[in-house]
Amino acid sequence: MRTIQAPEPGGPEALQIVETDRPVPGPGEVLVRVVASGVNRADVLQREGHYPPPPGFPDILGLEAAGVVEELGEGVSDWQPGQECLVLLAAAGYSEYVTAPAGQLVPPPPGMDLVDAAGILEVAATVVSNMDLVHLSPGEVFLVHGGAGGIGSFAIQYAKALGCTVLTTAGSAEKLDYCRTLGADHALDYHEDWVAAVKEATDGHGVDVILDIMGAKYLPQNVRALAKDGRQVTIGMQGGRKGELDMGILLNKRASIHATSLRGRPVAQKAAICARVAEVVWPMLADGRIQPLHTERVPFGDVRRAHEMISAPGHRGKIVLVMD
Template sequence: MHAITVLPTDATDAKGRHRPGPENMEWSQVETPTPGDGEVLVKVHAAGVNRGDLLQRQGLYPPPPRITDVMGLEVSGTVADLGPGVTGRHEGDQVVGLLAGGGYAEYAVVPAGQLLPMPHGVDDVVASTLIEVAATVVSNMDHVGLEAGETLLVHGGAGGIGQFAIQYAKALGCRVITTCGTEEKRRFCTELGADIALDYHGDWVNGVKGATDGRGADVILDVMGAKYLGLNVDALAPNGRLVIIGMQGGAKGELNIGALLNKRGTVTATSLRGRPVEEKAEICRRVEEVVWPMYADGRINPAPVEVFPISEAGAAHSRLGSGEVLGKIALTI
């Protein structure tokens, strides 16, 4: 089969670290994988592109042990073969898959519990971009116990995670505040349902307090990490919960424990990719049960999708890295 591989490079960044660029991605011949116990071989129709893929290409987000070096965390496609012990799946089934890697290929191996049927009314290209964000947001909102009537602050509301989180929280009956970098993106987020969209270049902490009569946000979903750590704690409501799912603003920050104590706040951080397959299977079941009906009845609309042929995966990475994408990117085979 063919898959996207990353060519070695002698180029280094300012710190002397090797960082292969998008031009080092090649659509080349590799061995077709064989499904093992409890696994399914999927003939890939389309693969979603995520920021984690960019980090993996740069050597900053390696796959978990025993996972292929081929990038790709989500796909749509057709069941092509079943490994030993798999039940409830059949060759020819149209599916969406959550992967720890391997999606940028003609065929991908997926644990059977991480396969979902196509959501009703969504085409296979768009479907390839849904499961990673849905699984991330739903698992984290379950983790911190987001409830109807609470206020959720979502950073980066115009991105794939943000767009889903805004709509999901509104469907749960929450108030939503988001941060974005441009007026166009802030307007887009309010059209999605955000009650307040703030400019992250400005004083968004006081913006959150002003929108909540000084109380702050009950839950904050953060992709920035270190850069926003102290600001997020300041923006928390009493008994508020900050959940960190990304490190776009750095990995090491300073935490004012006194401020956190005064708010009786919680700071937690989670990742999806390295979880045990049993946990990810449970998350996928939760997504199918709760989220797929929301797509079917229109409570949630998929993010806009920009499409690239998989042979142009490097161009797709450049596009996502530009910060100009309003939604998601998919690679088609």
């Protein structure tokens, strides 16, 4: 079968189509014939050599896929061959076939095209699990950085559906307008003093919860932007790994900082997160509280172009690789 790997770290040109044996589902696993694969910024990091798969997993890119159940491993009874599914993965989503524990499969959202759905599970699982962690509640003020990207596009809508006041940052007028169409109450240009803009927009209250993809670069500003008893959860390091933290400000605000990663979680945790997404998010998609993400479809063999697109300044929403 065809897979996509980066044998040597580098730019999009490092991506290669590599033939490998089709995997065989073990006990408790399901073999899925992939129809489309979601493209995520974590894939770019892996291609560059900064984010290898967890031990024991193949060096094949891809954290999510949509497809059809092909074969069941021993002990699996809640899926049947021929059923459509979405699957959350630690690796190997960029493949014609993939195996995963049965608990990491969910049915696609009702009425949603399977290819478009290929790009929703990883972002939904990331946002929902982290907002559960910090107990984002109705009436709170929420900020997500990078509002036009896959995580941001979903997080804006999810927080709004929960009844929060939503702020976001982005880097162009076009992206800021896009964030407003998703429901952002305040869309702030990160080239400007966005911390001051947060204070003004919230009448000095600050932000109760920050979902941060930047890491070190925004750490001091995020702490200043937090409200009393505020919570920050960092899920990415696009702005570096090591930053300066003013513990005095943090203590004075009784604030907290969390850092989490979805990829390496134990199977039981991933299964619980997948079930939570289907329980909470699928009804929001069904009744329109969350709109499907803007999705760009790229042929599987044109993966290099997909990686160029996700890193381009004008990128918004999700990109999915579609099998021939």
